[in-house]
Amino acid sequence: MKYHVPQALVAGHEQTGGGLFFLVLHAPEIAQAAVPGQFLHIRCGKGDDPLLRRPISICRVDKGKGNVMLWYQVVGKGTSLMSQVRQGDCLDIVGPLGRGFEPVAAGKTVFLVGGGVGSAPLVFLGNELAPEKEVVALFGGASEGMLLHPCLTRLENCEYATDDGSFGYSGTVIGLLEEQMKSKTPDMIYACGPQGMLREVVRIAEEKSIPLQVSLEARMACGVGACLGCSFLRSKKSGGGWARVCQDGPVFWDWEVAWDDGEQQ
Amino acid sequence: MKYHVPQALVAGHEQTGGGLFFLVLHAPEIAQAAVPGQFLHIRCGKGDDPLLRRPISICRVDKGKGNVMLWYQVVGKGTSLMSQVRQGDCLDIVGPLGRGFEPVAAGKTVFLVGGGVGSAPLVFLGNELAPEKEVVALFGGASEGMLLHPCLTRLENCEYATDDGSFGYSGTVIGLLEEQMKSKTPDMIYACGPQGMLREVVRIAEEKSIPLQVSLEARMACGVGACLGCSFLRSKKSGGGWARVCQDGPVFWDWEVAWDDGEQQ
Amino acid sequence: MTANNSEMVPLLGVEIAGIRMKNPVMTASGTFGFGEAYTDFFELSELGAVVIKGVTPEPRKGNPPPRLAETSAGMLNSIGLENPGVEKVLEEYLPSLEQAGTPVIVNIAGSTVEDYCLVAERLSASEVVKGLEVNISCPNVKAGGIAFGSKPEMAAQVIRAVKKHTSLPLIAKLSPNVTDITEMALAVEEAGASAVSLINTLLGMAIDVRTRKPKLKNVMGGLSGPAVRPVAVRMVWQVSQVLKVPVIGMGGIATAEDALEFILAGATAVAVGTGQFVNPRCCPEIIAGIKAYCEENEVSAVAELVGAAWKEEARG
Amino acid sequence: MTANNSEMVPLLGVEIAGIRMKNPVMTASGTFGFGEAYTDFFELSELGAVVIKGVTPEPRKGNPPPRLAETSAGMLNSIGLENPGVEKVLEEYLPSLEQAGTPVIVNIAGSTVEDYCLVAERLSASEVVKGLEVNISCPNVKAGGIAFGSKPEMAAQVIRAVKKHTSLPLIAKLSPNVTDITEMALAVEEAGASAVSLINTLLGMAIDVRTRKPKLKNVMGGLSGPAVRPVAVRMVWQVSQVLKVPVIGMGGIATAEDALEFILAGATAVAVGTGQFVNPRCCPEIIAGIKAYCEENEVSAVAELVGAAWKEEARG
């Protein structure tokens, strides 16, 4: 079930670093229904500009309090307006949308590989899996200020990588992943982040035949599968043709995606 | 001199009644330069919708503090967005714009006749004239909550009229004016308010041959005389042709306006 | 203020091309999938009619991504008529719309006149389909669409040909990218269209100054949303005054006020596209708003409002 | 990030129809009065060129109010070419522009071909005028404007006739309300235009649902502002690829990014209209922004960016 909550109360909003914000919205139905990997579609302004909603992954939920939490980065018009809402204001949201992560079939150890704000949906996933699995979160960012603090992730087993070496492993999260794989081979990897990073994770997972799910991004209009605007090409293996990121995803198995098709951007 | 202040600090913002707000902006150059009858052109939103600035008369200035004060009513998109700014926020303003009221040539007694938020520019005028003239302010509103309190007008000699009789004279400000004229004939009248009300004031002033200036309204785009969008027809007496409310006004002598031309709305 | 001395319930029903609609609000083709996407937000049966995505004879892959770009108060799309083809639509999608509780109109498209005829003929076999909206105006397919939509003779030719292959009412969907919209509308009316839909998207584009490339992979796309509303209202105003058949108005409708603007300009019904993406409860809210407007203004039937602005204008 | 290993100052100058401009930013006719309205906000000499309001042989009263309506990210105007007539412009306004420190271009209009010729001839007498922008696209005058702007032969006829009455360079200002903008552009180029300006306003309208009347007294008006930008960029893209003469791009430009979008699409210069109303320092800010973009991207001359998006596209 998808919900439209035109007036979701902003229960909290704090800056976690340069241009990054952690937002707590009160929306009990959505908190109840959401599964990791799903996203909210958010109206950022009040007028007709910016017009379209913005998709933001659910980073955590507190079903008890009925809260949904997001971690987002200011990159343009919409997210900049969003960053200006204050506790006590309301936001117009739709959710939970999309197909979430699929649970691990077998095995004990799970790696979460997140680049930048791509870590957001993995936090939710890690929190859900933690009671049953051994969850190792590997989150990368440009510098210390771009990482989400453990007091917000609530993840116990979290390793960080920073490009500038200001915190944790010095290098990209891919470097960190390779480092970790030397000592431990996960039964499943979940990844979210920039395209370049995802391709690296795909390569590594393929090499070691580790099942992998990725969360993709695309510009969206409807967010509910109606407009066919967010399409990407499926791999031949998965039947070819277009898949809609918003409705058929945003989470896909790595082998469902035609990573190298010329028509794909 | 006109100024563009892209970030004028909101030094105060309070609701004075149903849908009416008193806004204090810090803009020292504008406070210094402004004369009564002039207005600010305000950008109400952040995106491209609403697109155009909104003209709001200057209601008071505090040259010492460098503040400009406005009294406005929420009637649509722009004013509704404006009402949501908070102390400490900034607004993008241009001003002071337009031709203000002309001083009284002779005589001692001046009547200010304001309908609704039309009282705003007359407050500024009254404050400027008060030291030298006997200023009688006659302000009307639908009910008590629609009037501007003397602690904000800073006018000593102020009579109120309310349509519902909840405060002061029971009836329109025109009724109040006629009432006052029984005991006193002003040397000059300044008026601002809805078209219907202004026509009544024109009629009364003509009958008694009292000089009258009115402040007019029109939809504006540029606000500085560039687009010819805010035109109204001049009376034959004043040479005919179009005048621009924004640059040639908003204040006009009653005889400059072709009140009854069919082409005028 | 509701008229408190009467119990009047305004009549919202309208008729378009012989199709009875319980209210004048329909969905715009291509923005509502095949009717399944918004079922969590409202019931299809609340709608005046549902218009589904453009259908072609064969499955179409559509254009490569990115297919969307946002513009000021608008959006560009270059979907390119992606659809599973008429056979699959008949088998998989239409049966589930049988219980929709509202008339189903199918938007049809093609690259040749034969394509249109073929789709029309196949769809006529379905009990579910109550009308066909003939899309002679898609800016996103190279052959067909745009050419049919910009020459009156070619538009008329499509309508005439399709008419021979179906007894379903035909609604001609016109492109706004023309010098004289009334000429186009008159041509399709003359050719036998039972109604016209106005407007399809305006041809537009946007460039990313960082990459120096068009934002859409397909370079140009169709502009929709509130940005285009003034152009759409103008065309509805112009066309409704010269046609005998009804006009379905669309282009940037997001609120009841917007819908009423089109109705006053001469639209008998309206369709909601981009507005739906922004507010998933757009359609039911518009229907409620039109009803409220009628009540407040003591309008006994929405049909009385159709073209009221130019009828008034004509009176002086 | 500025290129910190070089002291390069990008060349912003461009040339349009033989008119040398120190940067590619000009004002859009009708939105800048006769150059006097914005002098408190910046110096005219900062501009690439100043284009003044449309001038006709006789004074014109223009259309009755209301003449403005706001729309989503746009505005409608129905000024109707109000102007004091060419004689008064010559006497009163042009002399004060002599010291402008930037080329002065006058927009000319009329109801007949003779009108255009007359104004052009009179303006050629002025030393101050460096070029004429021939407005064959005003949607707000019944005779003339719109008809000249929608038929290629008629547009060409105006340009050819005017050319005989002046040696000033002619810039043809085209209407976007046509099926095929390239056809119009080719016709005026062939007729002798030294440049084209794209776009004038889109024909639109809005209705007040409360009064049930058009918001503009004149019913229809011209739509401008950010809402129309995608249509304008598309037309500049199309036209600049088929013309030999330069294109001046306009329509919804409000920021340096917008201006660059037009330049990358093929505009040699750009004009700012509605954007000026919103931000009185729009032009100088755009000029500074273009300079910064060139510096950041190590572009040595803005002229290199003209049409870069389609040149890139053509390379594959």
Ligand SMILES: Cc1cc2nc3c(=O)[nH]c(=O)nc-3n(C[C@H](O)[C@H](O)[C@H](O)COP(=O)(O)OP(=O)(O)OC[C@H]3O[C@@H](n4cnc5c(N)ncnc54)[C@H](O)[C@@H]3O)c2cc1C
């Ligand atoms: C399923 C999904 C989940 C997401 N989750 C998060 C999240 O948890 N936290 C977070 O910070 N961001 C997330 N994003 C990205 C986020 O949606 C965009 O950053 C946002 O829409 C940008 O809007 P804007 O108006 O600020 O930027 P704009 O001004 O619209 O654009 C700025 C830049 O961002 C790019 N961009 C804009 N929208 C998207 C988009 N939908 N996908 C990719 N690039 C885009 C533009 O191309 C441009 O380069 C997610 C995106 C998707 C599709």
Ligand SMILES: Cc1cc2nc3c(=O)[nH]c(=O)nc-3n(C[C@H](O)[C@H](O)[C@H](O)COP(=O)(O)OP(=O)(O)OC[C@H]3O[C@@H](n4cnc5c(N)ncnc54)[C@H](O)[C@@H]3O)c2cc1C
């Ligand atoms: C010189 C001048 C001084 C003004 N001073 C004040 C003032 O001190 N306090 C105050 O509350 N208001 C004042 N106004 C009116 C104010 O500008 C409008 O109320 C405001 O622009 C409405 O904007 P909006 O977006 O809220 O309404 P919109 O959504 O734009 O419109 C709502 C309604 O208001 C009408 N309207 C909008 N703009 C104007 C306008 N410029 N003139 C007349 N009607 C308009 C519309 O036609 C519509 O009916 C003044 C107007 C002018 C021209």
Ligand SMILES: Cc1cc2nc3c(=O)[nH]c(=O)nc-3n(C[C@H](O)[C@H](O)[C@H](O)COP(=O)(O)O)c2cc1C
């Ligand atoms: C994503 C998208 C897809 C569309 N697909 C179609 C289509 O398949 N057939 C068609 O006739 N119109 C199509 N349209 C046009 C719409 O039906 C409508 O005419 C146009 O968008 C204007 O209305 P709006 O501003 O309310 O969106 C599409 C529009 C959008 C935005």
Ligand SMILES: Cc1cc2nc3c(=O)[nH]c(=O)nc-3n(C[C@H](O)[C@H](O)[C@H](O)COP(=O)(O)O)c2cc1C
């Ligand atoms: C109020 C107004 C008046 C205009 N007057 C003229 C004119 O006299 N001659 C002309 O060629 N174009 C005129 N235009 C069109 C503009 O020059 C410009 O082509 C159009 O507005 C698009 O640019 P913009 O979106 O930046 O405003 C006018 C536009 C506006 C908004």
Ligand code: FES
């Ligand atoms: S955003 Fe519309 S189908 Fe995905």
Ligand code: FES
């Ligand atoms: S608003 Fe532009 S001339 Fe007055």
